[in-house]
Amino acid sequence: MARTILRGIPVSAGISIGKAYFVNRQKERRIPRETIPHHLVTVETQRLRNAVEEVRQNFMDARARVPEELKEHGAIIDSHLMICQDPKLVDSAAKNIADRAITAEWALERSIDTIGKAFSAIDDPYIRDRMQDVRVVGDKIMQALIGVPKPADLPSGRRVLMAHDLTPADAIELELSRIMSFATAEGGKTSHTGILARSLQIPAIVGVEDLEDSIRDGDLVIIDALKGLIFIDPSEEELAHYSDRKYQFEDYQKAIVKQCHLPAETVDGYRLDVCANIELAEELVQVKDNGGQGVGLYRTEYAFFNKKKMPDEEMLYEEYTTLAEQLAPGKVILRTLDVGADKLLDEQAMLEEANPALGLRGIRFCLRYQNIFRMQLRAMLRASVHGNVSIMFPMISGLKELRQARFILNSVKSELDAEGLAYNPNIPVGIMIELPSAVMIADTLAREVDFFSIGTNDLIQYSLGIDRTNKHVSYLYQPLHPAIVRSIKYVIDAAHKEGIEASVCGEVASDPYCVPILMGMRVDGISIAPQAIPGIKRIIRQIDMEECIELLGDVLTHATVSRINTKVRKRIFKRFPEELSFFASLIEQDDITEP
Known part of the structure; x- marks a missing residue:
């Protein structure tokens, strides 16, 4: 066994074996x-x-x-x-x-x-x-x-780069062709460090505890960016095992990328949309290269977070138009602001709320700061003539908020009419279902929108009352908890009863164990990280709806998470042993022992 194994968050899949080289070691300061x-x-x-x-x-x-x-x-x-x-x-x-x-x-x-x-x-x-x-x-x-000096040139040969953090500016200082993979002490799944690694198409793990204390320059390491593991001074057996795994994964990646532009259609003809979640227009290249059919969630906060001053309508219009034109006829769902973004560096304003997660965010922020909301809606509406654009409101808790938002949207449409500015008068309008209250009245909400997008990340946390980033309770983050499965099914059924579509975004939608269950519910689409699209589409193309419906029925008969997880793991892994050996699933580890 390896002398030391470190754990982190895998953000760019792959395996590499090589000597470590440290830059930006913060602990030495x-x-x-x-x-x-x-x-x-x-x-x-x-x-x-x-x-x-x-x-x-x-x-x-x-x-x-x-x-x-x-x-x-x-x-x-x-x-x-x-x-x-x-x-x-x-x-x-x-x-x-x-x-x-x-x-x-x-x-x-x-x-x-x-x-x-x-x-x-x-x-x-x-x-x-x-x-x-x-x-x-x-x-x-x-x-x-x-007075910390800039990173020195890499030693001879390709290296596994280690750093407290790594930015595009840092990467430019180094010789990119000689970085085989990297690991950082900082960063999260949606951090720019991960986006950087995926663009370079190299394995990467971020958020690694004890990284700076555990690894020295020249140490032989294995980076398992499938499971988020770093082996320091591995044994001969581990080296042999991971050498084989590396080539197996690379062959698998080549195979799924070749097929990624095929439709996401089951063997018996059931087809669903597989779209991408992105935050930058520059990520459209990844969406297209990985076979995405559109953008199911465009996080519009980025433009507000990263400007010296509040962006104006024209800046947003140009950004949204670029998305619409480059993806047409594929769809682009623009989510309105989900945070008080104009206060990025305003410490006092950020600290005014004791619990920001349950405070002024999402549609609540937009309804309070209507000048920002109206500006964003004007830009979205104007961009709608350039492609297949939809608008989505986040954090809807009840009918009153939805109607207020739609009233403002209609008011903005009237403004544009008066100014002679073109827009799609029939632009689809949907909402995120991510609060338990929205689940309970999904049948009512479905009568007043054109589509639902179920945000499972927040829905799981709010429904189960846990913070998945808190290591003391993160084991309770259970995507296949009976309450979550039934909630998602209820929302999809309510949508279909009113003749509208329901899709799922969030990590559940990219989990190979969960996707067949969503398909059994007849979900209309999923929206996931661009790099996850080829593997999920491959699984969809190898399964049939009868299997999915049968699996869902089986899941609904069980009352405990552990029994559901055990049943699902057994059936799905037996069905897709190769694919699942390359995935890190949300339900692979079940820390709860139940009778």
Whole structure:
């Protein structure tokens, strides 16, 4: 067995074996947490501003040197540049220097920690991972203050890169062709580190605990980015096993990518839409390359998070039009804002709510800040003439919110009519079903919208009352809990009864054990991460609806999670042994022992 095994979050599938090389090892830094004489406050503040200017210039240089393989990440570097230029972070740190008479390093650390505490209370993993962008910029400023040298050139040969974090700007500094894989201490599933790895098509694991303490330069490591494991100094048996697995996975990937543009149709003719969840227009390349039929969830928050000032209608119109034109005739579902995005770096505003996950987010934010909502709706409506565009409202809890949102939408349509601006008057309007209250009245809501999209990530957490990021209760995050299975089925049935479509987005929709159950419910479509599309489409093409309906019926007869999981694992793995050996499923590990 390996001397040490580390665990993290797999964000770009694959396996690699090689020698480790560390860059940006944060634990080696010494942050001077010291007070300073008051007459040096001005000098210390200028040190801070000089460091910010150095980092800003480095980001600009990196932006000018973006290579072809990273061209879609220019927008990410732009976002880091915008955060660097935003006065709020710097002004907050400068205020700490003045008020507390402390070093610039300590002041910056305090400001970032304050912002981080606010973001850590947010339930949505996408929003939490945007805090990582703030930390990236703060870390670069800290390096400039402390005087950390830039990464040296990689040693000879290809290496497994290890880092506290890795950004597109960092990657540009290195020789990309010699990075076989990487692992970082920071990052999450939706962080830009993961997007970077998927673009480079190399295995990657993020959020690895004890990474910096456990690995030295030159250590032989195995990166299992299928399961999220790192083996340090592996045994001969493990090396042999993973060498075989590596070639098996690469052959499997070649096979599924060749078939990814075939329809997602079962052997008995049942077809469903397989679309992608994305946040950047630059990700459209991945959607198309992986056989996505459209975008089932476009997270519009990114444009608001990563601008120096609030984006205007024209900026949003251009962004949405690009999506619509490039995907036509494929559909694009634009989700309206799901966060108070204009307060990204406003610490006080972020901290006003004791529980942001249950506070002013989603449609609640939009109904309160109608000027932002109306601007976004105008841009969406105008873009609708350029392709197959739909609008979706998040976090709907009841009929009143839905009707208020639709009233505003109709008002915006009237404005555009008066101005002579074109739009699709019959643009489909749907809602996210992610709250238990929406599930319970799905039959009523279905009469007033054109489609449902079931957001299983939030639905599971709100229904089961758990935070999946809390390691003490994460074992309770059970996608096949009887309450969740019945809730999803009820929503789909309610939609079909009223003649509208129901799709599922969230991790459940990309889980090979769960997808056949969703198909048994006759779900109309799924929306998943682009890189998951080829494998899921392959499974769909090898199964028939009779099997799926039978499996669902069996699942509905059981009252406990463990019995459902055991039954599903046994049947599905027997059916797809090769495919499932390359997937990390949500239900593979069942930590609950039930009678």
